[in-house]
Amino acid sequence: MSGRALRAAAVALCAAAACAHGPAREAGGGPGGGEPARAAEAPARPGEQVGLASYYGKRHHGRRTASGSRFDMHAMTCAHRTAPFGTRLKVTSLESGKSVVVKVTDRGPFAGGRVVDLSYAAARKLGMVEDGVVRVRIEPVEDD
Template structure:
């Protein structure tokens, strides 16, 4: 509305718009902050990281697009909510994310709860867990959707989503490595003298420089869409927990380890065929409970076998 003594209408509209924005600033800023927290991705980048140690055990982050593992997952939330993740994102316990010790950050994995069959796509954006007997730390929301919040842990199968994770890595790498580009030169114009009015001669066209070629882009998966995929329910079979102390290409090595661990409990050597060839696994178990598995794993590691891990089969 126009009042006497006020600026012209155009300026008045601008001022009015500013006043309206100022009046709603708290609400809009709060909404924006919530949206930023919901994405959980702003400020983060692609990261693999250097080898690191947790309680005497070394871990070696790497790109592994064949990754698949079974074990026990836990969840984390309130104590880390709003803090930075290992790749610089803001952790939001209400988003579907997870922490993994070695996968690239970020990556997408499918997590299947082997206790109830629930399966979900999860975005890995942090390092952890810090307990030797866990293979994945889920956000609180992911734990809720997988039906394990109350229990605190669950037997899970974790599989990397190779295509989606590769595409995301390429996108973030290209963004990080992209050089600073100088400003494009102005378009060149050729000036021509126009003929007098009424002349039959047509004016020569203005010649512009050719437009730059289209930029090559890498298809990036929609993180929000992937993370919001519905929970699936798949058929699962009963599983047991074991401590896998090692895996060897030669039976003699497996047999020596089995003998060394025999004083801690029953051991068994099993032969399996993998992409890398035939392997001989040394396992202890099955274990009657997670507490028993945790205790035995710590004992095996303390005895000089840091490669030991808890597996579900």
């Protein structure tokens, strides 16, 4: 291989490596599936967020979460990308005005534009099970 071709191959390899996003998740990944998600940096307490909420339930029920606990679709829990495990969040549906308080036990959501994945129980209390995705406001709840 000529020096010019070798340099071109090296540049192409470096460019391809720069586009990598890290290790791929196993098929069927997502909250509670495959390897637990790991945050790149120490998570900070979240401030108020507005965005889309979805929920997860039966498919993940009983699986290990990123925090190491088993997911219980009937518990008031959620998955959040950066909030520390154990943080309590007040989630308010901007459509219905209903609110729930949930505990962060998992990492996610991994779908674009979503800020929280709620357990089935939390989604049911917000009245979002039929719609599947609703616009919400998330606020940290201070410990008593």
